[in-house]
Amino acid sequence: MQTALEAQALIKTYTSGGRTVNAVDDISFGLANGEFLALVGPSGSGKTTLLAILAGLLTPDSGTVSIAGEVLSQMSERRRASFRRQRIGFAFQANNLVPYLSALENVELMLRLNGKRDRDGRRRARELLTRLGLEDRLNALPRQLSGGQQQRVAIARSLIHKPALVLADEPTASLDTERAFQVVETLADLVHEEGRAAIMVTHDLRMIKVCDRVVQLMDGKITQVLETQEDLACLANPADCTKIPMNVFGAGQEMAAAE
């Protein structure tokens, strides 16, 4: 499998009020095309910071990120913006959609920005939204959609322009578990079918089932990597899983949400 992402020795330190926080502390890993990676860890462990670095939105103090063979740090600010719109797909926790564009227009926006809103692109936008169960909501504005429907539109937008890498920061944080799982499952299916690489930050244990690899962060460092079917299956049922330490997802509060 070809490498979609290569992160090497990433370090990011924040200084605020004389206090320094090692938000990302020497992180290296790679991601292959068609691989769906879950990033877990307690609040403040550096997940979002890592994601921002991988997206080229934040410059690390040291280390390099290359996506589809291109090194982010070698690009100008403008080139990074155009790289993001061409090669990366985003789904955020909130504020995902443009409020005055319909579901379809939000998805097509990604094509417009890339000058690719041709007949074929428009057809695929409809297909994607249909696949995500939104065929009767194509012309609805975000405020007319439920939270889950909005996140599905965001997922369609993150995939429509055939990016090399999809980055999702807790895309299901505001949804109940049942709905969240459906959304993530569809995302995983699409990522696998189309051979894209994806990284999803999540707090939710049940999402792990559909992932290929789970990376756990703690204080900016990778503390666990689970990638065998056995490990993952075990994770899905943590009560019976003795092999995996209970701190995979951090503190008890987040565990409670999963139970």
Add this chain to the structure above:
Amino acid sequence: MNNASHLAFKEIWRNKGRFLLFSLVIALITVLILFVAALGEGLGAGNREYLEKLDGELIVFQATARLSIPSSRLERDRLPQLRNIEGVQDVGPVGFSAAAIPLGGRSDLFDVSLIGVEPGLPGMPPVVDGQPLIRRTTDEVLIDSTVALVTDAKVGDWLLFRSIQGSDEEFYRLRVVGITDSQKYSIRPSVFVPYVTWARIRPQALVGSGLNDLSSHIMVVKLVDPAEIDVVRQRIEARVSNVQAVDRRTAYENTPGYREQQSTLQTQNGFALLIGLLVIGGFFQIQTLQKVGQIGMLKAIGTPEVLIASALLIQIAIINAVGVGLGGLASLGLSFVFPANVPIIFEPRSAAMAVGSILVMGPLGGLVSIRYSLGIEPLTALGLSS
């Protein structure tokens, strides 16, 4: 359609109510600015029209009057003195006073400026209908277009004029021989009578006493060559004692209150523009503040900054233009229903300048929000800041 206008139009279309409301606010500001400009033009014209249109290049005052028409007094003997000066083609005396025309009943009086001119000499305005004044002592009168409109008088009609003499009202019947274009003086429409007639009927201490004093307020000098204005002016002031000669513009700018009035209106206009600037700037700034999350998201997914800025600029320009258009139409409509005696003139040049200044002001007011939107970091999409 390019991406910037796509975003700009979609946002306006899907928030029609809010944007329309704001266009209406701009329309109101436009009406205000247009009316202040029209009022400035109307009041200004009401003061200067006659002087501005005079058929002479120089206006001569008594030097000690310091350009005040009511206090200036020039004896008849100045007439030949001025006429003999090299470069002067002709000279006419002009006297100003007030009279009233009873409309219908005697209590309903229409105030006019009663101006005395010498038939055939500078100072007498050209007629657009009928005949000019020809004889020096008659009961003939020229009325300007506003007087004609208000009194409904035609050439050949007789009009009654009221003037205070001593402590009584006196009434004079004069025959309209000609009608001039608008010739306001002292914010009143004007009527013109031969100088001797003027001396007889203008307000005076005793009936008939005015005929003993044929001195005028000013004299209008027509030059052989208008380009020689400065040379002849100096010549006049050197050769005729106690006179001051100025061009028409200086003359009307020194009529009582003219400068004060114009600067007051200009200040009002400036304030209205400033209010407009702040309102437009404020509206788009508040809107941009509400869109920080959305703009951060757009930048994160790779939307070029220039697209975000141009979408905002297009929006400001459209909302502003719609507002100015609505305001312009409303002003036009209002100008038809305003009574004729309200001094409002929509002069194309000053109206265009007012409209132009608002059109420029919109984007200017929006600059702050554009700058602000450029400063929003894409990192905010992830809830981070650098």
